[in-house]
Amino acid sequence: MLIQAEVEQKKKRTFRKFTYCGVDLNQLLDMSYEQLMQLYSPRQRRRLNCSLQRKQHSLLKCLRKVKKEAPPMEKPKVVT
Numbered sequence: 001m002l003i004q005a006e007v008e009q010k011k012k013r014t015f016r017k018f019t020y021c022g023v024d025l026n027q028l029l030d031m032s033y034e035q036l037m038q039l040y041s042p043r044q045r046r047r048l049n050c051s052l053q054r055k056q057h058s059l060l061k062c063l064r065k066v067k068k069e070a071p072p073m074e075k076p077k078v079v080t
Contacts, residue, residue: 015073029068 018025021039028036037045052060062079070076 029064 020028023031023039037048040048059079066076066079
């Protein structure tokens with residue numbers, strides 16, 4: 001009886017849909033860097049425009065690539 005309740009509970013579980021400022025995750029991944037910057041507040045835009053160096057930009061690019069390649073509802077692989 002207890003095992004059946006656990007199985008039913010697992011089936012009913014739904015995953016949370018990720019959005020940022022009303023934009024779906026798939027759309028965020030497809031956006032260009034400039035389009036994404038328009039969603040941020042002015043302070044965040046200044047931070048990204050002025051103080052990010054080449055290493056940080058390449059890390060962000062790599063993270064986007066790995067996230068896009070990951071299968072749905074699974075964790076992306078680790079980026080070093």
